[in-house]
Amino acid sequence: MQLTETANQVYFDKTKAREKTCAGWLKEQGKAVRKLILFAAIAGIINGLGVIVQSAVLAFILQAVIIDQLPWASVITPLILLAAVFILRSLCVYWHQTWGFEAGAQVRASVRQQLFARFLALGPAAIKQRQSGDLAAVTLEQVDALENYFSRYLPQQIIVGALPLIMIIVVMPVNWVVGLILLLTGPLVPVFMALVGMGAASANRSQFLAMARMSGYFLDRLQGLPTLKLFGQATRELENIDRIADDFREKTMAVLRIAFLSSAILEFFSAVAVALVAVYVGLGLLGLIHFGPAEHISLGEALFVLLLAPEFFMPLRQLAINYHDKAAALGAADAILAILEQNTDAMDTSCADDSHHDKINLIEINDVSKSYDQRQILTRINLQITAGEKIVLAGESGAGKTTLLNLLLGFEVPTEGRVLLSGQTLNRESAAEAIAWVGQNAYIFHGSIKDNIALADPDASGQSIVNAAQAAGVTEFSAQLPEGLLTPIGERGYGLSGGQVQRIALARAFLKNAGIILLDEPTANLDAANKALLLDVIDQLFANKTLIIASHDAEVIHRMDRRVELQQGRLVS
C-alpha cells in the first residue's frame, strides 16, 4: 500500500487532535459526578491510610514479640487494632468500588439521554443515513464503555496525587533517609514513564496506521470476497490476510516493547526501593552504616518502612492498570461525539411574521428549493393549499415528491424559500400538531395492533380506537386474529400484509384527528382489488379534511380534485 511518512504524520496528528476533543468532552461529563468520584477516591485514600496504620501496628507487634519479648497482654490491644483496621480496609474497598460505579452509572444515564435528544434533533432524514444497528450499539455498548473511566480511572488519579505524599510525610519523621529514598524514586517514576511514553508515541504512529490498514484491508476483502471467489482467487487471498495480520502483530509488538518499558520502570523503582530500604536498614541495624538515623534504628521502625516501601508504588501501579479504561473511554467518546456533534439543519422556529399572509391558504410553499451538497432536488416550488382541498401530488419516482413531503412535515428544512403553515413558518412541532401522516412504508412498532393505532394518543378511549379500526377496515382482519386488536405485532409488521399495514396506519391517522392528512403513495404494494377498497376507505375517512396524496397512480389522480405534478424537482401544472 502507498504509505508515506507524511501521510502517516497527517493521520496521526488528526487522531491526536480528535483524542483531545474526546478527552475534553469526557472531562465535561465528569463535572456532574465530581462528588461521587471524590467519595470513591476518599475511600481509596482511607484504605491507603489503613495500610499505613496496619504496617505500623504489625511492625510494633513484631518488635514487641521478637526483640522486647513482651508478654501477651501487651500485644492484645495492637492485635485488636489490627483486626479493626482489616475490617475498615475491606469496607473501604467495597465503598471505593460502589461509589465509583455510581459516578459511571450517572454519566452513562445522562449520555444516553443526550443521545436520545440528539436523535430527535437530527430527525428522520439524517438518521436514515446511518445503520440503526450501529446507533443502537453506540447508545448501548459504547456508552457502557465509559463506565470504568469514571468509576476507576478518575478516582485513582486523585489517589495517586494524595497517597504517596501522605506516606512520605509519615515516613520522614521515622527515618528521613528512607523518606528521601521514596521521595527521590517516587517522582522519578512519572518522569521516566513520560520519557518512555514519548518514545512510545512515535512508535504508536506506525501502529495506528497498521491497525487502520488492517481493518481497511479486511473490510475491503470481506466485501470483495464474492468477487474473489468468482475469479477463483479466495484461497490465494489467505496468504495476504496472513501477511497483513502478521505485519500488524509486528507493528503492535514494536509499540508494546516500548510501552512495557514504563511498567518495567515502575517495577524497577518499586523493587529497588524495597531492596535499598532493606539493605540500608539491615546494615544500619548491624551498625555497619552510620549515615543518617541508621544507628538508632529499631526493628519496629525498620519493618515499618520496609512494609511501606512496596505500598508506596501501589497507587501508581493501579493507575497503570486502569490506563486501558481511559483508552476505551476515549474510543467510546469518539463514537458518541460523532453523533452528538453531527450538524442538524438549523430549524428556524423564531420567524413568525404573518403580515401579508392570505388567511385562506392553510399551507403556503413560497419559492422553495432544496439541495443536498451538489444535487438539486427541488427548484423554486410555489404552491398554495386551502383548507378542505383534496390534492394529489403526482410525478415519477425521483421527481422530488418525498422530499417535498418531508419539507411539509418539518423533517427537513428548505435550502431556500419558506414553508408556512397557517401563516407561521412551519416547524416539526407545529407540523406534528396539524398533520396526520402516513408514509410509504408506515412503521409498525413492537406492541399490539391497538398500541400501534393509538400511537399519537396512548390515552385514547377503547371505543374511539375500535371506531378508528373499524373505519379503516382493520377490524376486518383483526377479527380473525386470536386476540383481535390486542394481538401483538412488530418487527416491521411481521405477519401482516402490506395492505393490512396500510390500514393500521390509516386508522392511526384517523384517530389522530388532525386537520391535514398527508399520504405518501398509499397504493404502492397493493393489487387492483385492494387498491380500490383502500381508496374508498380514504374517501370516507377523510371526507372533511385537507387531503394531500403523493402518488403516480392514475386511479388516485382521477379521484382527487386538484392535481399538481413534479418533474425533476419543478412544479408543472
Next chain:
Amino acid sequence: MKDLWFFLKLFKPHSAWLTGGIFLSLLTAFASIALLTLSGWFISATAIAGLIAVDGNALAFNFMLPAAQIRALAITRTLGRYGERVVTHEATFRVLAGIRSWFFQQLIPLVPGRLSAMRSGDLLSRMTADIDALDALYLRLLAPAIVAAIGVTTVTVFLAFFAPVISLTTGLMLMIASVWVPSVFNRLGRAGAEEIVVLAANFRIRQIDMMQGLADLIANQAYERFSDFLGQFSDLMINTQRRNNRLSAVSSALTLLLSQIALLMALVLGAISFKDGLLSGSDLALLVFCVIAAFELVMPLPQAMQMLAKTRKAARRIRQITEMPPAINSPTQAIALPDSFDLQFNDVSFRYSDQQAWVLKNISLTIPQGSKIAIVGASGSGKTTLLQLIMRFYDPEQGSVLLAGQDFRHLDADALLNCFGVLSQRSQLFAASIKENLLIAKPDASATELDIAVKAAGLENYIGYLPEGLDTWVGESGVKVSGGEARRIALARLYLKNAPVLILDEPTEGLDSDTERDVFKALADFARDKTVIMVTHREAGLGLADVVYGMERGVLREL
C-alpha cells in the same frame, strides 16, 4: 465454556510462546515474593545480630550474601516483569493472527449465499474486535490462573518447612481466595449477567424500532414517550449492573479480608511458636512477609472472572459465523465439468427461507450455449435471484438447474464458477493497483494480454492520463475512480477471464448514455460466440439479446 475450549485448540501451534510466557510470569511472581520475604528476614536477622553485637559478642552475621540476593531478586523481578509482558503479548498476538486467517478461511465457503444477509461491518467487527477480545483468554484468564495455581502450591510447601500450622492456614486462605471466592461470586453474578444480556437485547430491539420508525414517532408526537421508555430500560440495566457491581465489590473486599485473616493468623501462630521456642525471631518475620506477598498471586483472579463473560461472548459471536452451514453443499465426488455449456432450468422454485415468500415460481428455461437472452422486470421480481441460481449461490428448493444435462448439485461449485464472467452494477474494486485488480481475473496474464483487455474495455485513455499508469492505486484510500471507469475495469476483467457464459446484471445501471453505448458496443463484439444472460430494465441493451423474457413476481414468460 465450550466456545472457549474450542479456541484453546487453535492456540496449540503457539504453545512454545505460551508456556514461555507463563514461565516468565512465574519467575517474576516468585522473585517478587522472595524479595519481600528475604528482606523481612534480613532486617530481623540483622536486628537480632545487632543486639548480640551490642552485647559484646563478635559479629558473625554474614550480611554480604543476603544483601546480594536481595539486589539480584530486585533485578530478576524487573527484567522478569518486562520479559513476561513481552513474551505473553507476543504469544497472544501470534495466536490472534492465526485465528484471524482461520476465520477468513472459514468464510470462503459461506459467501455469497450464506453471508449475503450479513452486513460487512458486522463481519469486520467480528474479525477485528471480537478476535481481539480473545486476547483475555490467555493474558487475563489462563496465564494468571496457572501462575496462581503453581504459586499457591509452592508458597504453601515453602511455608511448611518453617511452620506446618501456618502453611496450613495460609494455604487454606489462598485456596478460598483463588478458587472458592471467584467461583461463588461468578455463580451469584451469573443470573444478573444473563439478565443484562437479555435486557440489552431488548433495549437494542426497541431502539432499532425507534430509529426505524422515527418519522412515524415524530409525526405522531410519540418520540418522547418512546425515548422515556428506553430511558427506563437503561435504568433497569444499570440497576442490574449495580447489583452485580456490588457483588464484585464484596468479592474484592472478601479477598482482601481473607489475606488479612491469613496474616493475622500467621502472626498469632508465629508468635506462639516463637514463644515456645519452635521458631526463631527472624523466621517469624520471614513468615509474616511471605504471607503478605503471597496474596499478590490471587489478586488478579476476581477481575479475571469478570472478563470471562465478555470473552465468552466474543468467542460465541465468532463461532456463530464459522459454524454456519454453507448455502450449498459441494458433492464429495464431483463430476468433471462438461465441455458444453447448455443451461437448463427444470421447474425451479426458490425462496430464501421457509418463512419467506417464494421468489421464483416454477421456472423452466433453456439457454443453449451461445444463445443470448435478456430478462426484464420490476425490481424485486426475482431477476437477480435467477442469476444467483445460475451461478449456484443457492440451490433451488424445488426443481433443478442443469449444465449440459448434469444437475448442478453433482458439480464442484468452485469449478462451476469458472464458466461465468459477471458484469454487474456493482463493480468491486479492491484497494490495490489497477494492474492487481485486473490480475484477479487471470493471475498469470502477460503484459500483452493486459494491454488488449485494457484497449477492449476502453480504458487506455484513462490509464494513459494517470501518471502511474497501471500501477495507480485504486479503491479505498486510492485514486478516486468514477462509476464508469470502475465498470470499464470490471469489463477488462471480463475479457481477461474469457469465460464461456456472460452474466450481465444491469450492466450499465448508473452510467451516462455515452458510457452505456461504449460498454454495449464492447460487449456486442466480445460476446459474439458466448452465451449471454442479461438482466435489465433499460431499453439500450436489448439489441444484444435474441430472446427477451419478462419476469413478474417470480414468474417468467417470453415477451
